[in-house]
Amino acid sequence: MQAKATVFGAISIVNAIATGRGATLGIDSMVEATVSAYDGRGIHLQADSSSMSTKLVNKVVEMSVPKKELEKNRIEILLRSQIPTGYGLKSSSAISSAISLACHKMFRPRYTDTQVLLTGVEASIATRVSMTGAYDDACACYYGGTVVTDNYKRKIIRMERTPVNLAVVVFVPRSRKRGNIKQLKMLGGVFQRAWDFAREGHYWNAMVLNGLAGSTILNSDPRTVAKIIEAGALGVSVSGNGPAIAAVAKKERINRVKKAFAGLEGRTLIAQVNNKKASVHEL
Incomplete structure (x- = not known):
């Protein structure tokens, strides 16, 4: 028994750490998770990245697969990801959603999208991969488009297709160094205003404000935001908790x-916006 799920990546418009409210935009970098079940026991991961959180993967499987099925099946997971891990580009949300989707397809065929998403969100909190569960990230990865959420309430506030005449530049710095993300809460009022912009559909104002506020804490230079806007970007920000920058x-x-x-020292990627929903099929 096998299932293969495809989920896409995303970038930040508004970081949710400070207020529990965030906004994200889907991009076409993708994750594929192939889940196989054989007679036996245990969870076994094969991934193309050594920095993958096995704790997160295991927790997602344990929460997705009924206990009686776990006790009699060896679960093998093959992960292929185009998303750099550890840079704030939503790889954890995409991976957890892809594994959850494949497992639900195999073991809980009457699943809902919400069940798939919440499994990844709760697993992220349980394994301390995310402070808020990153519901905003999970929704943009799973549904595509531009999404504004209240992470604590697990609620989508606004969601719409991203115009396809836009594209995204992602700068991945050589250094993985980040600032102290807990300090983002000191600027809670600023991030709330950025989220208010996003809720009203003023996404680029939201992104720039988020970028200026976040860069002062997340080991990025605020002058970079101004430089990239001057070059013609509509919005630019540190993505997630960094250190990647998205424009x-x-x-x-x-x-x-x-x-x-x-x-700047690092590599630059160009991604297309994504409006496709995650998909899954049995093999």
């Missing part, structure tokens, strides 16, 4: 925005 621009300006990162 959204119209496609005709995307190469100019990419060149604006040239003086």
Whole structure:
């Protein structure tokens, strides 16, 4: 028995750490999880990244698969990811949702989208991968589009398709160094205002405000935000808790925005926006 799930990545518009409310935008970098079940016991992971959290993977499986099925099945998971891990690009949310979706398809065929999502969210909290459960990240990865959420209430406040004339530049710095994310709460009022912008549909104002506030704490230079906006980006921000920086621009300006990162140490990627929902099928 096998199932293969595909879930996409996302970038931050508003970081949810400070207030429990966030906003995210789906991109086309993807994660594929192939889950197989054989006679036996145990959870076995094969991944193309050594930095994968096995605790998170195991917890997602334990929460997705009924206990009686776990006791008589050897669960093997093959993960293939285009998303760099540990940079704030929602790899944990995409991976946990993909595994949850494949497991639900196999063992709980009458599942709902909410059940799939909440399994990954609760597993993230239980394993301390996320402070809030990253419901905003999970929703953008799973549904695509642009999503505004209240993470503590597990509620989508606003969701819409992202215009396809936009693209995303992602700068992945050489250094993985981050600031103290707990200090983000000191600027809770600023992040609340950024979230209010997003709730009203003013996504780029939200992203820039989030970028300026977050960069002062998350080991990034606020002047980079101004530089990238000057190059033609609509919005730019540290993504998640960093250290990656994401910029959204119209496609005709995307190469100019990419060149604006040239003086920084790291690599620059171009991603398309994603409006596709996660998918799963049995093999």
